[in-house]
Each structure stands twice: as structure tokens, then as C-alpha cells.
Amino acid sequence: MGADAGVAGVSTAAHAREGLGRVARGGALNMGGAAAGAVLNLGLVVTVTRGFSPDAAGSLFAATSVFLIASAVANLGTPSGLVYFLSRLRARGAGHAATRVLRIALVPAVAASLGAAAVLAVLADDLAGLIGAPAAETYLRLLAAFLPFAVITDAALAATRAYHVMRAGVLLDRLGRPLSQLALVGAAAATGSAGLLAVAWAGPYLPAAVLAWWWMRRVLGAHRRSAPTEPAPPPAPPDSPGPARSGGSGADAGVSPRAFWAFSLPRSVSDIAQLGIQRCGIVFAAALGGTAEAAVFTAASRFPVVGQFAGQALQFAAEPRLAELLEADDRRGANNLFRAGTAWLICLTWPLFLPAIVYAPLLMELFGPHYASGARVLAVVCLAQLLAAALGMGDLVLTMTGRTRTNLANNLLALAADVALCLLLVPIAGASGAAAAWAGAIAVRKGLPLAQLARSHGLHPFDRRWAMAAGSCLVWFGGIPALSAAVLGTGPGSLAAALAAGSAGFAATLWRLRGPLELDLLLRRGAARSGAAG
Template structure:
């Protein structure tokens, strides 16, 4: 919102394209080693974390090397942000290792507080100074202190243990399919912004980014639940406790619905007004918001289905699902964006999200009999409906404001 109101749509779209490209590059360079670490650290608890320091080194070194290569290749496009790619990647891997030890606090502190708050302050300062060319660096700079915090948080948790033969092989045998899947996931999350900028221009990319910015709310809730539940799912499925795994999956889905459906319903109802907060030219993106809200409600009803699939060890199947999803998205984007701009992009994104969630949902039900609905579902839906009714009464004015007065 700070960027869209401070700079013209063309400059805002160019900035969003750079940050999207940086996040795509770092997502690919992470090689999904973080999830591999969570898997092995959580399982190693049974053996007093024997050899766990070797797993951390085996995950961290290839990711740093990959991110340095990405920085060299993308320096012309990213400018000074390229130098921060290894920092972003190392920070993510180290935070994942702390979650494997069962601690959510470092992730919350760094990803939930430090980085976004510092980004907001620095970006706002650059916008106030009128130095548009410094926006990407202001966005990327907070990852440097975040890496220091992540390293400090992990250092006190890793016991000194001897290196176990086969550590690298075991880690990457499990993680390799997820590395490809993680790269595709990183592309899937941000590719639409880049495609809109290429096919419809930076101004449409700015409109699309603003209209879809609210999907971060649902993604953060889902990410937080997944990070908290994943180690427990791995343990339950490894021990053959299918009932326990089903309980965790269904409880997490109920919380996901309860926390996010009121947001999507409210966004769909208030989109024309909310989008104008980004600037007068962004109000036309209301149809994009409606498609986004409906799609995210379906996706959250499926729960963290891909996390359950990979926790059961099916990383290869997860990879194929992601390939199908991104293929659907790119095909629809290329067909629809030239004629429909941002609206065509959200339709392509919606098709990919539905494929990404419904395919693993069917696979889990067929193989394990797992599904996201259980005894928690109806109470969560009732709570979601009650929250929405309360929010609607408090949010929507009883009368229209006078002409020329913004609500």
C-alpha cells in the first residue's frame, strides 16, 4: 500500500516484478532443504539428535552455493538485491532447523516480526525520500540481521555429535524430489506477476499485485499451522499412528477454515472499497478479488494437504502434483492475460491452485483414507459464520457517505 500510493503504477509494477523474481530465485535455491531438515531433525529426536549437525551442514552448503550462482546469473535484473539471495536462503534453512527441534519462536520472531516490520519501515522511508531506485534494496536489507538472529537461535540447540556416514545421501535422497517441487512452488507463487508484467505491462502487474496481496493472509495462517504441525505429522505417520495423523490434519483444517474464511468473505464483500486504499486506479480490480476469495476458500477447506502427503514420504507424488498445477497456470495465463490482463492472470492462478489442492486430496483419501473433515469441521464452520456476521455488522456503514467523502 505504501508503494502503490507513493509511486506511479508503472514504477510500482516494476518494483513488484523485481521482488517477485528475487523470491522466485531464493525459493529455487533453497532446494526445499528446510523441509528435509524438519523431517530428519524431528525423527532424530528418538536417538538424542545423533549426527544432526551433519544433516544441517549437508543441507546448508548446497543451498548457499546454489544461491550464489543464482545471484551471479540474475545480477543484471535484480541489481543490489542479488547479493542478498544467499543471505535469504541461509536464513530460511537455519530457521527450518529450529522448527525441527520443536521451537516455533525463532520463526515467529524473524519471519513474523523482524523482516516484515523492517521492510515496511525502510520502504516507507525510501518512498518518503522519493528515491524510487532504492526500493528493492530497502526491501531486501532486513534479511541480513535476520540471518544473525536465525544463526544465534539454532546454535544453542545443536548438540555436538559425530558425523554419521551416509548423512548427505540420506538427506538428499529424501529431499531431491522436494527440491524440484520447492523450485516449482516458488515459481508458482510469483510467476503470475512476472507474466503479467511481460504480457500486459507494469501497470497491470501493479493492479494484479495489489488485488492479490490479501492472499498473503491465508498463506501466512496456513504456513504457520503447517510449520507447527509438520513435525508431529512426521512422527505420527512414521509410527503408523494413522488415527493420530488424521486428528492432526482435521484439527489444523478446522483452524484454517475458522481463521481465514471470515477474511475471504469480508474481502469479497468489501473489495471495491478496500482496493481503492491502494489508489484510485486500483478499484477496477474487484473481479480479481472475487475470484481470489472463492479460490482461497476452496483451498483452505482442503487443509494443508500437500504437507500431509510429504510427511507420509510421498515427495515424488507431490512433485508431479506441482508440475500439473504450474502447467495449468502457465497455459491459462498465456491464453487469457493478453486479452484480459489482471483478471486473466487470476483465472490462471485459480486453476493452478485448484489442481494443487484437489489432486493430493484425492491421493490421500485413496491411499490412507485421510480427509480434512471430522468432528471439528461443523463447529469451525459455525464459528466462521458467526465471526463473519459480526464483522459485517461492524464493518459496513448503515448509510452511504456523502458524495465526495471517502469512507
């Protein structure tokens, strides 16, 4: 395929709009799943906090945090590596090399997951003592058995996303697994047996892994049998940055084990650092403040998880498209996606975080009387998430340029800031200190990529769409809730009135701004529809 045809395919306005529309529709599908998954996860936390003592709940939350960190270690960065390389191979018309990439990725990842599970089981006693939750020892041993299935699930679903297939992740990871967890944990709460909690929480990873593997093979088989549905971008110039450009063409370009792991291993450590930022507050709160403080911090951080899922939903849809655009060195298209995605992310998440700050005491009462002190924690965490959404997905864009080592350094600096701030603030302020440390880490992790991308690629997330999205959210979900709370108090009726008025006004505003914000792409049914619905 000639370079001229590839350039024409990427550079035309129609093709760019088609690609952006596919991201929008895929993001919307992911967002629906994320919203449902967030509700299910919130229900899971409420079930645990109301069904068991704060000490038992804190021990489970600390143990599951260790499990998720171990899973991030064991996957070796394969989810990001699979999306990155499979998307680029598909864009080059070399999708037949997918089987080789999967073999390069999955054999070491599965072996690492088995080793990590053995280490977790053997060192459960020491780890439980380290996190200040001796009762978590049994939980950790039980969780270890399910660690390989978590790794397989993540890798298989990542492979489907590389082909713009989002439905598998939505149905299995966003809906099926958390729904099963909620049902099983609810059954454990009904029996009053804290010993069943770990199996109830981790058990659904087994069927999820089986179904994800089946879905991945189905998607790959369908794409092997079908011709490409869109023009491929031109081959990357030999001197372009990024580990995928190692020379060669077709199936051989960028799929050697050395190229794959040069990209994926730094990304693995970055993922560990990101998960550490999310979870080390729980661990430090347990170790330095007690398991009750860990439970308060975990409960308060459940509401912002809704927004995190929304951000991840959009990133999952944007990730393969960014890889394709940057493979073609289409910086204009990548910048447009970066900016549009940031505006969409603000519109998705700020309406959740802003009212939560105003009504933090009311929301924390959902978890029971022991958690009323977490209102300040919730407010700080929500402020941190407002900042994260406002700065966009720069870390993802940086990764898709191939600069995984730079991204790794950024995340390690952010994790170091989180640990240092936790050591300083948790002994003084407990869970509130852990929340403040998290906010500081987010500022570092999100701020550094913006400076690096602006300097190296001229990419940044700020334009009039950013101002429109932020201004609309501040008016309808900042000003209206504040006014309602001042007039009606902070009870349930006031919250309902604020959300009703704010949602109506916000919906009308978005409708008027649907063109400038490019939200009209959600309503279009072009050729890219199968990418969002597949």
C-alpha cells in the first residue's frame, strides 16, 4: 500500500471526523458500563461497611489493595503493550502478526502471575503485618489463588480494545464481575461470615478470564477473515521516536520480543506506580492510623471512583485511535483528539465531583455512623479528581508516543510524592492526610506530561472547548448546588433539587454547544459504528 493513500486516509477531514466519532461512540459505550460498574462497586463497598465491622472492612480493603498491586506487577504492562502494537499493526495492514504479539505478551505474563500468586501466598503473614492489618493474612492467601485470572482478563480485554471492540470490557469487566462480586459479598454479609469475603470478592475473576479469552479469540478470528475497513496510515519514518519503529515492515515491524518489552515493561512499572498512588493511601492509613481510618478513606474514595471509571472509559476508546494517529505522525489529529477528549472528560466527571464537595456530609452517611468523619476526606479527594479531569489524558498521549520511560519517571515521582506526603500527613490528620497526599500525587502525575508533550510535540488539552465544558459545569453543578445548600440545607431534598435543576440546565447547555464540543458525533451512525458496538 502506498504512502500517498495512507496520508490521504488520515489527513482528510472526513476520515478525522470518522475516527473522532468512533472514539466518541466507544467512549459513550464504555461510559455506560463505567457508570453501572461504579454504582455496583459503590454498592459493594456499602455492603461491606454495613455488613461487617470497620476493622473487618478495613482488613479486606487493605488486602484487596495488595492484590490489585500484585496484579499490576504480574501483568508486566501487557495490556498497554497489546493495544499499542496491535493497533499499529492493524493500521499498517499487518494484522496477521497479532498471534505472534499475543504469544510474546501472554506467555511471560501468565508465568509472572503464577510466581506472584505463590509469593503472595507465602508472604501473606508478613504482608498483613506490614500493612497493619493482621487479620488480612487469611484474605491474602485466598486472594492469591485468583491472581492469574485477573492478569489473563486484563490482557485479553486489552487485545479486543486494540480492534476498537469495547463491548467485551463493558459486559465482563464493568458489569459482570462487579455484579457477581456484589451478589456474593451480599450473601457473605447475610451469613455474617467475614471469612467468605475474600472468595466472594475474587471468585468472579475466574469466569471473567474464561469469557475474556473466548471473546479475544473470536475478535481476532473475525479480523483475520475480513479485509481492513479503512485506509491504513503510511509507514512511520525511520527516525521517528518510539520503540515500535525498530525498522522493517509488515509483520516484522515492531513485534520482536525486544521491541514489545522495551515498551511494556516501563509501562508496567508506571501502572504499578499509578495503582500505588490510588491504593497506598489505604495502606498507609491502615498502618499509621489503624484499620478504621483505612475504611473511612476507602469509603470516601468510592464516590470519585465513578469519575475515574468515566475517565478510563474514554481512555480505553481513545487509546487505539491515538496509537494509529501517532503511528502516522498525524499530530494535528492527535491534538484534536486530546483536546476534545479533555472537554468530554470534564463534562462527564465534574458534574459528579462538584455536588459531592457541597454535600459531602450527607453522602458519607450512606456508609453508616462510623463514617461521618469522612466528609472532609471526600471533599479533598473530589478536588483532586477535578484537577485530574481538567488536565486531561496527557499521560496516555505521552505513552502512545512511545515514551514509556518518561511516563515511568513521571509516575515514580508522583508515587514518591504520595508516599512522602502520607508519611508526613497521615500521623497528623489520618484519612484526611491520605487524601491530601493523593491530591499532591495527582498534581505531579498529571502536570508533568503536559509540559513534556507541549515541548516535544506541541500537544496540549486547552482550547475553547475546555473553557466551555469547565464553565458549564461550574455554573450548573457548582453554583446551583451551593445555592441550594445555602437555601435548603444539605439534606436529601436539597441534593435532589440541586441535581434536578443542574441536570436540566446542563443538558440544555450541552445541546446548544453540541457542535463546538463535537458531541454531535455521538448521534451519528457512520461506518465506524461497528467499532463502538462490537
